[in-house]
Amino acid sequence: MLDVLVIGGGNAALCAAIAARRDxxxxxxxEAAPKFYRGGNTRHTRNMRCAHDHATATLTGPYTEDEFFDDLLRVTQGQTDEALARHMIAESKAMLDWIAEQGVRFQPSLGGTLSLGRTNSFFLGGxxxxxxxxxxxxxxxxxxVEYDAEVTGLDIQDGMxxxxxxxxxxxxxxxxLIAASGGFEANIEWLKESWGPAADNFLIRGSPHNRGTVLKLxxxxxxxxxxxxxQCHAVAIDARAPKFDGGIITRLDCVVFGIVVNKHCQRFYDEGEDVWPKRYAIWGRLVAAQPDQIAYIIFDARSLELFMPSLYPPIQAPTIAELAxxxxxxxxxLTQTLETFNASVQPGTFDHTILDDCRTEGLTPPKTHWARKIETAPFYAYPVRPGITFTYLGTRVDAxxxxxxADGKPSANMxxxxxxxxxxxxxxGYAAGIGMTIGSVFGRIAGQKAARHARN
Known part of the structure; x- marks a missing residue:
């Protein structure tokens, strides 16, 4: 009989399969998807976040376990299993070498506004x-490996x-069994059970095959x-993106350089709260709470070259009124909102690579960093909608x-x-690259433990 069955075809599944086979x-x-679309959301990733004690050929400095955990606590606001999180972070230190041993190549990390050069390793070729x-x-x-192999039922008896x-x-x-089949973000009806009709306006950044079938089973x-x-990893993506599989190229990294307004031209959150990799994943939920789940990023000519653009060009106009x-x-x-914002901007030294001193005063909500007057024509905008990457409802696991x-006992063999x-x-919450960390670390662990269980 087969020792280990892995359901899923992305990073976590492959790390599990390789680890089990090596054992x-x-x-x-x-893999439920056809071969061309194999890999779930991993196809759209760029990097992973791992703890390390020293600079490497592709990382500019150390990223300690404690700093990693502090970053995780900040983005999750403490909503994490501390013991399991610390275990994952400790195990992540070995992952960069292990992943490279499996044939994955890395490139030098990106700098600038992403602020990831020290913390995240980027895959060569994505x-x-x-x-x-x-x-x-x-x-x-x-x-x-089997493709187009959708699982529709599981025979499980007394946890086995x-x-x-x-x-x-x-x-x-x-x-x-190793379940590595993703969340239910592509199942709009399931999303609507929690989000209501608003979910009809969500865009799904990744695979249309992640419908949560195995999770539900x-x-x-x-x-x-x-x-x-x-709860989910949800970012603000270009509203012109396709319903499914738009991927990383529909994400927008320009929020920190302008203001974000809803359909009533009202700002609704601090665009400069923190460095972008620690805050980009809150914007999907923020836009989801706005009327019709739509918002607009407004900026001017000074900021056009400071971020990676979307697949789609920004909407451009010579005046704010015409842009509106x-x-x-x-x-x-929109003109009134811009004038009020500009009047609140305080003098400062703009530096998009750090938490600078450019801020507003007397404005609600404030913009606490990178606040510059939006006054240099032409003016630009991107329409954005919630882009759901993956959902957080899942299966409880141990180390x-x-x-x-559900009775508190460990599964016999799952x-x-x-x-x-x-x-x-x-x-x-979310921090850039941590989804790949979770997949790689627990994939390797699951593969090793499953192989040993089957052998014993």
Whole structure:
């Protein structure tokens, strides 16, 4: 009988499959997507965040375990399993070398406004190149991969996995199961159970295949849930992006350089609260709370070259009033908002690479950093909507990546890795690159533990 069955085809699944195979197990990977679209959200990633004690060839300095944990606490506002988070961070120190040993190559980190040169390692060629390397390694080791292999049923008895049923009617039995099949962000009806009709206006940044089928099967079979169904990694993306699979190129990194208004031309949050990698993932939820789930980033010519643009060009006009007309907003209202903002801007030294002293005074909400008057024509805007990356409701696991059942007992032979269990670490919020950390670390752990369980 097969030793380890891995459901999923992204970073977490491949790390699990490789680790299990290297530990001597027979391994099969079931990927619901066609081969071209394999890899779930990993296809759209760029980097991962790992603790390290020294600068490396691709990182500019140390990033200690304590600093990593402090960053995690800040973005989650304390909503994390501390013991499990610290375990993940400690294990992450070995991941950069381990991932490289599996054929993944890294490039020098990006600097500037992303502020990631010291903390995050970037994949040479991006997420698809990373995936291709992992697939090559897995297949060379003898891991069997099936595509278009959607799991529609699980045979689980008293916390023990027995078999998976596929859409084509086949049944696959295995000694252990590793679930690495992502969240339910592409399941709009499931999102609407928590978000209501607003979810109809959400855009899904990643795979349309992440519908949460396996997650629901596990929870229905007595696995203990973790996380809030409304919590997710949600960023503000170009409103012109496709409904699914727009990926990283639809993300907008220009919020800190301008102001963000809703359809009534009102600001609703501090655009300069913190450095962008620690705050970009709150903007999806902020826009989701606005009327019709739409907002507009407004900036001027001075800021046009300071950020990576979206796939789509910004909307441009010679005046704020004309810009409003092109956005189908009230010209008088947008002009008034800009004049009020500009009047509140205080003198300072603008530096987009640090928390500078450019701020507003007497304005609600304030802009606490990078506040400059928006007055240099031409003027630009991007329309944005909530872009959901992945959901945080998932399966509870322990330090061995073993799922826990609702009665508090560990599962007999079921493990989880990646977005399907990310809610253990991410109760809310997000820091750039941490999704790949969760997937890699717990994927490797799940693969090793599953292989040893099958062998014993």
């Amino acid at each position: 001597g197990a027979t391994v099969k990977v079931l 997420g698809r190149a990373m995936l291709n390397a992992l697939y090559r390694t897995a297949e060379s080791l003898g891991v069997e 996995f027995l078999a998976a049923r596929l859409k084509d009617g086949r049944e696959i039995r295995a000694s252990t 596990l929870l229905d079979n007595g696995v203990e849930p973790i996380g809030d169904a409304m 007309t092109r956005l189908e907003l009230d010209p008088a209202a 061995d990546a073993r799922m826990r059942m 493990f989880a890795a990646g977005e399907i269990m990310a809610g253990n670490i991410l109760g809310r």
